Amino acid sequence: xxxxxxxxxxxxxxxxxxxxxxxxxxxxxxxxxxxxxxxxxxxxxxxxxxxxxxxxxxxxxxxxxxxxxxxxxxxxxxxxxxxxxxxxxxxxxxxxxxxxxxxxxxxxxxx
Amino acid sequence: xxxxxxxxxxxxxxxxxxxxxxxxxxxxxxxxxxxxxxxxxxxxxxxxxxxxxxxxxxxxxxxxxxxxxxxxxxxxxxxxxxxxxxxxxxxxxxxxxxxxxxxxxxxxxxx
Numbered sequence: 001x002x003x004x005x006x007x008x009x010x011x012x013x014x015x016x017x018x019x020x021x022x023x024x025x026x027x028x029x030x031x032x033x034x035x036x037x038x039x040x041x042x043x044x045x046x047x048x049x050x051x052x053x054x055x056x057x058x059x060x061x062x063x064x065x066x067x068x069x070x071x072x073x074x075x076x077x078x079x080x081x082x083x084x085x086x087x088x089x090x091x092x093x094x095x096x097x098x099x100x101x102x103x104x105x106x107x108x109x110x111x
Numbered sequence: 112x113x114x115x116x117x118x119x120x121x122x123x124x125x126x127x128x129x130x131x132x133x134x135x136x137x138x139x140x141x142x143x144x145x146x147x148x149x150x151x152x153x154x155x156x157x158x159x160x161x162x163x164x165x166x167x168x169x170x171x172x173x174x175x176x177x178x179x180x181x182x183x184x185x186x187x188x189x190x191x192x193x194x195x196x197x198x199x200x201x202x203x204x205x206x207x208x209x210x211x212x213x214x215x216x217x218x219x220x221x222x
Binding site for chain 2: 004008032034042043044045046049088090092097098099100101102103104
């Protein structure tokens, strides 16, 4: 069964704080993981991909992967109001030709 | 400019009517995808195509049809058999890995 689970939120953080978004997945064999950001009324935008256990940093974003726990997270440092969006976690199943998306976590950053 | 275009941005359908949503990409991507997104929900896969003249059903293909006659184009027809078609429709494409990139979307409303 293909399952990608995320807390729906909203996750509310003050400006400048660290926002932590979490995702669990059902397929122990999954090898790649993606985070998309979706502003209200817009299409998803790929912001991070991670393939190996550990951390991957890109600017204010850090993706963390723990394959043994089937857990991937996204940290946003120095959160800005412009980071307010829904963050979707996506994992490939079925031989990697398709992605399964979680329902997303809404992040609200207050000034 | 390279990218994925979808048209129209907004579409209104009467009961019992078939409508076709356009998706075009000039990224030379091999695979193309159609997703449906309902309010507060993640993305659900309708159909996908990995090569020209071939496509596979996703998780919610009933009431939809597609064609892939050209690499650049992957139109989606929402038929009258789809009983609840009001949703945000997203087209995506990818080259070889798992990273999918999205078009701007079409918002379909049934009158």
